[in-house]
Amino acid sequence: MKLKQLGLGNLVKQAASKEGVCLDIGAFCVRVKSDEIIFLETLAFLYQDFPILPSDTFADFHIVITRPKGVRHYLKPQVIFVTDGQQPFEPFPLSHAFPLFEWGLNWCIARRSHQYLMLHAAVVEKNGKALILPALPGSGKSTLSAALAMNGWRFLSDEFTMIRPQDGKILPIPRPTPLKNASIQVIKGTFLNAEMGPLFPKTRKGTVAHLRPPKQSVEQLKEAVLPELLIFPKFQANTEIQLNLLNKPYVVFKLASNAFNYELMGRTGFELVKNMTSSCRCYNLTYSRFDQVLPLLDDLLMQNV
Amino acid sequence: MSTKIITWRVIQGSDLLFVNWGSEVIVYNSLSGETHQMDVFSATVLEQLMSNNYIEEALLNDICRLYSLDNNSENQQLIALIINNFDQLGLIEPCY
Structure with a gap:
């Protein structure tokens, strides 16, 4: 199934679930979890033709896009990139969630894909x-x-x-x-x-x-x-x-x-x-x-x- | 005071891979992970050092015979320079 066939409503539900969404990006499988609509809308548009894999597929990268804890988000909402439980970067403005995801995924690939x-x-x-x-x-x-x-x-x-x-x-x-x-x-x-x-x-x-x-x-x-x-x-x-x-x-x-x-x-x-x-x-x-x-x-x- | 004569060898444990592209040669040193570029003559000197341990004079003799070169001071200086470069690059070491 392709991401666009899932539809935005189902993507939002699945991305917020424990399993998240497993995207096949070619050389890798990326498991994405997020509860940020602004991010998921852009993901749904730009990755619409990419296949979704079953949730039990081995994922090369596990990525969470979410808001940091604390009260700051009431004033200026922010978003963080988490991979394997670690947060390697400072928070970004919430509106920049998608570039953060893309740069973070680049970072994951560059750091770990030494089989190639x-x-x-x-x-x-x-x-x-x-x-x-x-x-x-x-x-x-x-x-x-x-x-x-x-x-x-x-x-x-x-x-x-x-x-x-x-x-x-x-x-x-x-x-x-x-x-x-x-x-x-x-x-x-x-x-x-x-x-x-x-x-x-x-x-x-x-x-x-x-x-x-x-x-x-x-x-x-x-x-x-x-x-x-x-x-x-x-x-x-x-x-x-x-x-x-x-x-x-x-x-x-x-x-x-x-x-x-x-x-x-x-x-x-x-x-x-x-x-x-x-x-x-x-x-x-x-x-x-x-x-x-x-x-x-x-x-x-x-x-x- | 006499000058100590050094015997040179390729660094122990290194595996040197040569790729010849016309007048230039690329040498990969698997021990250091470094890649080097040199001319064909220098590469031949390095290959000679892979086959034997050498003092500078013996190396000069063998290279001059191999290349039909005159065993003169100019070539002696050239070999000394190449040995010095290889030593600086960590490709060869003295053996005692």
Whole structure:
């Protein structure tokens, strides 16, 4: 069953129950418990195409979104993120419950998912070939991956590229993409069918709005894929598009420093990075316009080298 | 006062993995978890040290024979520099 088939009323009841709601997000199962309607409404909209699993399913992460104890909530309501009984972050304003859930879930994944090599990278796929976009925050990887997702590519993640050691394939986690500040209007203005959640102003990253992942991408959330292209993107306003081939040793070091758990994975991490670097075509990309970058990436993927 | 002659070896317990990409080589040290980049010549010196313990002079002799190089002061300095770098990177250690 998908989350939207449950309906908001039943979601509210189930999320408040002892079992909570088990969401299948692709590589992981997340058990969510909450009694906050404002949070559950946004969850229901942005995760509407995600499957719900039976309550006795093994969950990788147990998350509670609720109000802190005390009288403060009568004046300025707040919300906390609790995982496995611990509260790793300070409270957020109640209105920011959904961004807190998303950032908290990122934190859980980054801290615990060491069965996979985790790159800090967006990833999309077309024709069975994955394009990995590793980058630092602010480089435009979320915006570019959102644009690709709205332009016929399958969306796997805007934040984590999870590589399975057994076969080097990438596992999808096609969660909503948090667009920030100017990127929100850029995506809305360019892709009229883009569906966004509410605006969250004054977060630590400015104004944030989440792009709902394409339905087709969510339906393929169990389909792992091999990498083909590794592109380090950088958005730079008013510049001509530039694509530069990278040498492989340089890419190994870039990926090693980009990964959340390269050193922790030891030899397995090295083998995965080495194999991926060997098999992929690797480039630096500077871009400023979608009408240039989207056809270029389509063409690049189609080339057989 | 005589200079002490050091015999060098690859750090005990390390498992070095080499990946050759043309003129550059990546070396992964499973003991430290660190990844290193070096030229092919340096990588050959490291591989030689994996096969035997060496004093600097013997290493120079073997490398010069392997590469058909002159056993001169320039190459002696090069080997000394590479050994120093490997020592700094924790790839080799003196053995007594």
